[in-house]
Amino acid sequence: MTVKGISMRLTVAQLAERLGAELIGDGSGQINGVGTIETAGENEIAFIRGSKENHVHSGTNANVKYLSAVKQSLAGAVIAGMRIEDLDKPQLIVKNVDAALIEALNIFAPNLKPLSEGFDPSAKVAESARIAKGVAIGAFVVIEDGVEIGPNSVVAGGCKIGENSTIGNNCHLDSNVVVYHNCHLGNNVVIQANTTIGSTGFGYSLIEGSHKLIPHNGGVVIEDFVEIGANCCIDRAKFGNTIIGPGTKVDNLVQIAHNVVIGKNCLIAGQVGISGSCKLGDGVVLAGQVGLTDNIEIGDGVIIGAQAGVMNDIGAGEKVVGSPAINSKEAFQIMGLMKRLPKLNKQLKQLSKRVERLEAAEDNKK
Amino acid sequence: MTVKGISMRLTVAQLAERLGAELIGDGSGQINGVGTIETAGENEIAFIRGSKENHVHSGTNANVKYLSAVKQSLAGAVIAGMRIEDLDKPQLIVKNVDAALIEALNIFAPNLKPLSEGFDPSAKVAESARIAKGVAIGAFVVIEDGVEIGPNSVVAGGCKIGENSTIGNNCHLDSNVVVYHNCHLGNNVVIQANTTIGSTGFGYSLIEGSHKLIPHNGGVVIEDFVEIGANCCIDRAKFGNTIIGPGTKVDNLVQIAHNVVIGKNCLIAGQVGISGSCKLGDGVVLAGQVGLTDNIEIGDGVIIGAQAGVMNDIGAGEKVVGSPAINSKEAFQIMGLMKRLPKLNKQLKQLSKRVERLEAAEDNKK
């Protein structure tokens, strides 16, 4: 399967210059894409993450495997943070491999036709909506009364934007996103396909034997540079707003309930569920499938391991795992002992027998 | 961020009258919204949940925090179940705080323009569909042959309603909901955005080395007053129907598999997964991220804790937690002992040494 529309071809030397890299070796080879050490072909550049690890994603197993494979790689050149000895291919030495990788990927990005500026003729845009210059609105979009959209934002096909919601500058809403009424997106916000923003939360009161919905008069505020994956749900608040702080990134299929407040630059991995009125500080990392009970506070910089179930407040900087979640050091000690339970059980039995023998000896003496 | 279109302004006294509340204090202040004790401003009314707790939601930490904060609150007035002494703001004393809160939220709900009655001209409605009076059908909706929709229901933009499906009175389907063929919704059903009703379930037979789909000839029945969150999936049955009983409420991102039968007034929190052919009684509560294996029965009034994994039938009234789920009392005892495992391990080692010493003493005597 080949990717259509290769957009760019550069020599190794040209690429080194564009990346501000020190070139070691022959600069004449042709590069037209980026690959991993394992998969890159002769016209692709691969990358080696060095010891100064500044890469953040959902896991940590990725890096150790790279170095051993680099010498067998078919890649036409490599980007690295430090010179690799005895390597018979060109090296582009950079200060920050991740930044160079992002730049290289942008250089060799597939050549896509952007959605045209203006309204697709099929879109249904309310007269009272205020749509800035440079905005592109796709086919079969519905934009209700009082909506405002800032310059250069893109609202792809099939999106629905509810009454009085606002979208800032340079936002990108992918196909079939639903934003209910009174939701507010800052600038440079990305929301991927089929995500729902501003649904009514799960808040009921049991009145005379039936669950009655507590009306959700509040909204949602999504601040600048927030990026939200596909098929997520961000519920609106009962009062005030559900808030996602600037720079926070949210993976796919995540549930963020009513009145949750999330700080800056958090990372929230796939299928996480955050219950109502939780407060997260800045720089919090929630790994995949984590669940938080309602009304708890998670301090700045907390890291919560995959599938953890958090039932209590967590102080800043703590690392917790497990369900119910506890401090990770304590948890790993307990997990170790759980694996040793069969042995402990055996030891207990043996000890019991030894005590029996001692008791028998003692009895004999009487 | 201010909410546009405040719809209503009342004096404290007027609001007390509308809520049937006893007014204590000055009734002349202006109220235009509802807030929490922590967030309400001087023109908002806050609420205090009293000791007669009848609030049901996904968690229980919410209430204890209220009373301590009430005296510092900026709220212009409070709704409470009993008089609070030494409070220098007007109090509206009601029998049921939750009911009064719901009423107050409805009074001060944001003023939204309803979807107009009739068909948006872009909607594609089959000629054989029978659409009652007062139904509103949004833009880019597809309604297939044989569909019936009862009076005053709303089908928002982008919904797709499959052949021969029926929707009762006063239902509300939000944007981009997909209902497949032969699904049946009662009256007063709410389905939020991007939810899928009637998808084919995950039932395969391994025949000659390949997984062959078992055709799903059945449908889905969703009874009166059921409310379903955003981005959920309710699979159709292989035979008969997947059934969600009256008054049951379902949060976001929930998976309900083929042939599941759910009773009345259940609460199913976010990201729960219910496998094929499970039977749930009435009043069952499943907290967030719970999973049920297939073909089990959950009795009336069972409460299943967050992230529990249920592998067996659960008798009526039981409370279970953990994965695999067991009775919560037993589970909490075991969890307590697990946390004490390091100590138990140490005790076992010390005991072993003491026995060694006794054995040595015994040996010496021989």
Add this chain to the structure above:
Amino acid sequence: MTVKGISMRLTVAQLAERLGAELIGDGSGQINGVGTIETAGENEIAFIRGSKENHVHSGTNANVKYLSAVKQSLAGAVIAGMRIEDLDKPQLIVKNVDAALIEALNIFAPNLKPLSEGFDPSAKVAESARIAKGVAIGAFVVIEDGVEIGPNSVVAGGCKIGENSTIGNNCHLDSNVVVYHNCHLGNNVVIQANTTIGSTGFGYSLIEGSHKLIPHNGGVVIEDFVEIGANCCIDRAKFGNTIIGPGTKVDNLVQIAHNVVIGKNCLIAGQVGISGSCKLGDGVVLAGQVGLTDNIEIGDGVIIGAQAGVMNDIGAGEKVVGSPAINSKEAFQIMGLMKRLPKLNKQLKQLSKRVERLEAAEDNKK
């Protein structure tokens, strides 16, 4: 609730002939549908799975309950793998009950009107798209430049197909599916409603205090006979492709992250999350709500129990459960001992007292 449009009526004898079954008993009754032993009426045929179990789905509790109920069943006839003694209703004896069941369900499937061949006039199909004969494209579909769709595929209402993506023959995309650019579907692929294919993965680098997205230049490859449920997310690759191998089946609300490679004929149940760059062999079974950390390898034929959290590579043929996941035999032993922890704790205390008494006796002798 009766299903409209019964499509077919056969006598028991006619049905036996169509299924290639041996008929035992009276062949004159009328059959118009398939049901379970518990629910089938007098005009429906039920089925009994025999001892040669070849049924694969998310659980295993289903079968033991059948035989005891068969004699009370109201079914007009039964399909079985071997003759049942003393049963006063007609039996259709077949070699493979599951294959016969699938055939019977197909015979009695509800009579649905297929989406018409050709483009719905509302669909927005790029001129450069190459759409084969026999393709049906529903209302409000968007098909971008360079898309190719093979013969007899169906793209239902509201789908969005991104630039240069390709769809093979006999595929079926249900309503509101979003396929981003440069994604490639083989033949006979089914994708259910509201699923997202080709979203950008969750890969960020922390650069100068902000999380910067790693551009995802790669795509998604979905091979022949793959079936994907509703509201799933399959992320595109950073480099190369995210790949789902032929014959693999994926349930609802599943997250498959960037650069994951899945083999042939795997079964991936509801709400599973597979993190970035995982490699799964052939015939792997992941039960509901399983999570895999990134960059691990799962061997051929591995079975992973519901809610397991897998942190390490798993060798071919292994069966693991738990979070963190371990070999299921070991895990069940540990779980058994955990349930015995209160007893072990008591034994340890009693033993400690017995040792104390021995020590006291020893002291007395000195």
